[in-house]
Amino acid sequence: MQLSKRKKLEIIVEAPVLRRVETFLAEAGVRGWTVLPSLAGAGDSGEWRSGDFTPGQEKRLIFALVTTEVADRVLARLADFFADYPGVVAVSDVEVMRGEKF
Amino acid sequence: MVDSLQLALTNLLTPAILFFLLGFGAGWFKSDLAVPEGAAKTLALVLMLSIGFKGGVEAARAGLSPDFLKAAGVGLTLSFGIPIIAFGVLKVISRLDRTTAAATAAHYGSVSIVTFVAGTEFLRISGVPFGGYMVAVVALMETPAILSALILAGGGAAGRQGLRGELFREVALNGSVVLLIGAFIVGLLSGDAGMSKMEVFVGPVFQGVLVLFLLDMGLVAARRLSAARSLTLPLIAFAICMPLLSSMLSLGLSLALGLSPGNAAVLAILAASASYIAVPAAMRIALPDADPGVYLTLSLAVTFPFNLVFGIPLYTAATAALIG
Numbered sequence: 001m002q003l004s005k006r007k008k009l010e011i012i013v014e015a016p017v018l019r020r021v022e023t024f025l026a027e028a029g030v031r032g033w034t035v036l037p038s039l040a041g042a043g044d045s046g047e048w049r050s051g052d053f054t055p056g057q058e059k060r061l062i063f064a065l066v067t068t069e070v071a072d073r074v075l076a077r078l079a080d081f082f083a084d085y086p087g088v089v090a091v092s093d094v095e096v097m098r099g100e101k102f
Numbered sequence: 103m104v105d106s107l108q109l110a111l112t113n114l115l116t117p118a119i120l121f122f123l124l125g126f127g128a129g130w131f132k133s134d135l136a137v138p139e140g141a142a143k144t145l146a147l148v149l150m151l152s153i154g155f156k157g158g159v160e161a162a163r164a165g166l167s168p169d170f171l172k173a174a175g176v177g178l179t180l181s182f183g184i185p186i187i188a189f190g191v192l193k194v195i196s197r198l199d200r201t202t203a204a205a206t207a208a209h210y211g212s213v214s215i216v217t218f219v220a221g222t223e224f225l226r227i228s229g230v231p232f233g234g235y236m237v238a239v240v241a242l243m244e245t246p247a248i249l250s251a252l253i254l255a256g257g258g259a260a261g262r263q264g265l266r267g268e269l270f271r272e273v274a275l276n277g278s279v280v281l282l283i284g285a286f287i288v289g290l291l292s293g294d295a296g297m298s299k300m301e302v303f304v305g306p307v308f309q310g311v312l313v314l315f316l317l318d319m320g321l322v323a324a325r326r327l328s329a330a331r332s333l334t335l336p337l338i339a340f341a342i343c344m345p346l347l348s349s350m351l352s353l354g355l356s357l358a359l360g361l362s363p364g365n366a367a368v369l370a371i372l373a374a375s376a377s378y379i380a381v382p383a384a385m386r387i388a389l390p391d392a393d394p395g396v397y398l399t400l401s402l403a404v405t406f407p408f409n410l411v412f413g414i415p416l417y418t419a420a421t422a423a424l425i426g
Contacts, residue, residue, distance in 0.1 A: 016272055016387045020265055045395060046331065051139050053322040053402065055379050056272075056386030057394060084259035085390050 004099025007071040011062040011078070012038075012088040018060050024081065025064060028073035031102065033064035044086075065094065065102040106419040113224055113415040121313045122410060125320020130328055137318035145315040150281040152304040152311070153219055153237060158289020159297045160234025170235045173365050176355045177239040180373045181246035184348050185211035189254045191344065195336040198396060204255035205385045205392030209401040210344050211247025212377035213240055215278060216319060217406065219312065221371035221414045225364060228418060232364030237286050243372055245273050248384050258388040269387045276380050319406070327403035332395045341404035345374035349417045353424055367421040374413050376401035 009030075013021050018035065025033055038059040040049040048054055066074065071091055078089055096102060113119055128135045137145070161170075185207035192203040218240050225232055252258050260269045289296065297304075352373035356366035378401045385392055 014386050014390075016268060016383055017265065020263070020268055045393075046329065051136065053326065053378075054394070054398070056383035081263060084263055 003095040008094040009064040015058040036061040109415040122316040122320040125317040129321040129324030152308040154282040154285025155289040157234040157237030158286040162293040177243045181243040185250040202392040206397040208251030214375035217375035341400040349374040363426040370417040378402040
């Protein structure tokens, strides 16, 4: 089976700024992504679970597969954004099927 | 004095307050009692729809009164002004950084719709009449405090990062406010004929929903309080004294403008209340550096229970003494 090397982006942001980050992805040329809800976690602001009352702090995970060139553009834009807003960005090397789609 | 005590006791023994206290106790002692998240959101929708609609029908019945414009003026002034006072007080009594102090101040200038609902229910059982249009005043008082806080904080991340659109959406198109005002307009347009179709839903059903909602609020507030890490004694004192100060300011303005006792009481309750849904969400966009551990805990876990149990009868008694 033919596999292609791509970058996997995993970005965690708070729900109210999700749309803005999605705009960055579109502008950087990301062709597709998936957003997932979060159930529980812990961090600087303590431990939280789904159902806790935390308006505006609900987390979303954005998952995207991109080429190295697109990943660089996304990261450059996010570096500036995350100077002000909380979030997590992880980039990893992956191999994907149907690489022409990403 | 006997009257005030009687009022306080009447409030304390309503099912709404007793269920809130039940939820608070269960949350504090870590019971697994919970209202499922989706159900809690549905309950909130029923509350917004019911009070908006009832307010609209009452406003249609009474027609536009000059008191509405006065009440709106007082409400807007308080929402803009209270954050400035709250910010000054916080800077003196605490070591909060400027951004967290400004964000906290915004919560106290804005309003809690649930406190409004509980307050107006209390006024109804106490036989104090007020204008249905006060629902519209609630909506007016949500936003100006956020603008004041942005000025106090010296601007925010939203402007720098081009998130003004998101901030506007969160504040002005916030689902609760859209439904509240939408239902108010529906009530205004459909009047008594509409009420005859809706009365079971916005009457008896509403009471049950309010009780369940407050049970959940009790659980949420107690869990928040027991998990609080950044509360200090001066901050807790602020969360109790600021509502007292705001309600007195509001009563002073109402007295000066000659508002009716009922509307003045509603305004005093609104001035004392602190937002814990719309403003916290807006602050995550506008001032993401501010600490929710401070502002949300103070408004939700200290001020809200205080107002619900003690504040509402107190502001009502103070209004009666000053204006009634």
